[in-house]
Amino acid sequence: MNRRLIKTLVGAAIFAAFAGGVSAQDSKVADELAKYREALADGNPADLLEVKGEGLWSEKRGPKNASLEQCDLGQGPGKLEGAYAALPKYFKDTNKVMDVESRLVHCMVTLQGFTQAEVTKQWFSRPGKESDIEALVTFIGAKSNGMKINVPATHPEEAKMAKMGEYIFYRRSGPQDFSCSICHGQEGKRIRLQDLGNLTTKDGAGTAMKTWPSYRVSQGAVWTMQRRLIDCMRQARWPEPNYLADSIVALETFLQKNATGTVMETPGIKR
Amino acid sequence: MNFKFGLFFGLTVIFAGQALADKPVEAPGGKFAKEAEQMFRTSFRADNPKYWMTRLEQDETMKTCLQFRDNPPRKVGEKLEKLNAATIRYPVDGKLIGDWKEGEKLAAVGTGGHIGFIQPDPAGRVRGGNCYACHELAKKEIAYGTIGPSLREFGKIRGKDEDTIKYVYDKIYNSNAFTACTNMPRFGLHSWLTPEQITHIVAFLIDPESPVNKD
Incomplete structure (x- = not known):
């Protein structure tokens, strides 16, 4: 503190x-x-969600009545320390680059026997409707607090994902001609009073990525990175990509690669 | 001898350096660009209305700007600027300067045009120019962004002759007619603002009575 x-x-x-x-x-x-x-x-409501996530992680749930304690988030089954900071990552068993959320959902499906539709139905919370995913991701994220973001994207599939994320970052379209880059591709700018980081640099991407998941005061909820990026698309006046879409994982890979080396401060708290 | 060699070596380094600097930057996505486009376009629910999905389409300007990371070579930029200049349309009555009070309202409005299943704008939500997101304008509005240049006292500095009025109208209608791949949206081209609304923002910038030009 x-x-x-x-x-x-x-x-x-x-x-x-x-x-x-x-x-x-x-x-x-x-x-x-x-x-x-x-x-x-001074006091982050996300801390409460972290505790809830910890409970959900070890609780036996789903048709298979199993906990998530054997879930492999990239560091080995049940190994949570630093896992969030090293995602997205290529996973051999699915032959895919996965972020924390797609991997968590994969575990809930394979270990606990839920269907993907069931677990992702409430992928973000609404007033009166809590989201297990938000709680679990906050808990998993906190296990990387103080650790360095570590997504060098050295595996060919990870390198490819980072390049595809770069493509989406610069891609302009829509009735305002927006791309991620027009606001987040230069140094020292503001939109209204909000500071904008240059997400193509380690500093800018690091500042942006290190505090997620984050409690958003303006939303009264914790947001995951998927939620954040899908909302960026909404603000750009585009349609919303699907939850866990590869294009969102690609953007995350691009951003985490740029941010690599930055120390995590999560859960964060933001405007 | 040593001096000559040193000079030769030095010049070689300088020329090599320049050659490197001139080498075009790789297009985003590199060899995966096509695949990335495919991936992005297949990221959306099938039940998105067609009108929403058209917002993902790119015209030649958008495609070219992406390819050059918004920094096209001058020749390419000039071509885009001509292309965009040809799209500009004017109000039927031909009057390019409207009511600054209407323009002041439009400059402050940042809502409208959001689509999607999570948090779309309600039908009929007012759309504005959202000028303050990126520009400083009237002195009293301190919550301005800095992505674009300050336009404080624009009319006071640039005057209110016909050419200036037409320039401002054209710039708002299609910013890419002047600077290809600028960050500024093409408000008229996309019908985000009507020609009449654009004339009001022109007045907000140029009219001596507008707060933009007052202390």
Whole structure:
């Protein structure tokens, strides 16, 4: 918590230093924003979801009455430490590059006997309707807290996925001519007052990726990376890709590869 | 001798460096670009309305910008700029400067046009230019973005002659007529804004009474 507070204060100081050059009014806004961010960092509702996810992980459930404790997220059956930080990853048993969510669903289907439709029906929460996936991913993510993102994409299938993600990142279409790149491909820009990172660099991608899953104050819910990216598509005014679509896994591979080496701070808390 | 050799070696390095700098950047996706396009296009539910799915189609400008990561060689850029300039249409009455008060409202509206099954806009949601997302405009609005240049005091600085008015109208209607692959949307081309709405935003930028041009 102390580290978070120091970071927020340092961030606020830098922000204020930049804003100071612009006008007094701007720096007042910056101060208010810094206060808001500081308040956010103090106690994260995602911590509760993490505890719930831990319970779901070890509970015997589904037609096979089995827990997820033998689920292999890439580090071996039941090995959770650092698993999130090293995903997406190529899996031999499915011959696919999978992210944390597609792999988790795979485990719920193969180990617990659920159908894919059953487990993904509530892939994100709505008011009054909780999502097991959100809780499990928050729990799995927290097991990588403090560890470095590690997706070098050295396996040919991973390298290919990262390249395909790059393609989607630059692909422009729709009634606003958007692509991911037009907002997230340059340094030091803002949309309204929101800072934008350059996701093609380690710094920018690292800042973006290290805090997921994240509690979104504006949404009152924890969002997974799938949820986040599918919403980006909505904001670009495109149709929504399917949950667990390969194109979303490809974008994640591209972003995690760029972010590799950045220390995870998860679960995060955001606007 | 040593000096000559050093000079030769130095120049070789410089030329080689330039050659490398001129070498075109690889298109995104590399040899997997085609496969990536296929993968992306098959990522959507079959019951998406056809009208929604057309939003994934790319015209020549979009395809070319993707290929060059929004930084096309000048010759290619010029071709796109001509192509886009030819799309510009004007209001029937020919008047290119409208009501700045209407333009002020449109500049602030960032909603509208969201589709999908999760969080679409309700039918009839107002669509605006969302200018403040990327540009500084009136002094009193401090929540402005910086993706585009500041347009504060635009009319005060650039004047209000006919050429300037036409330039601003054309730029909003089809930004790519001036800078191929710019980040700015082509508001008129996509009918995101009507020609009349564009004239109001022109007025918001140029009219001396507009808050854009007031202290």
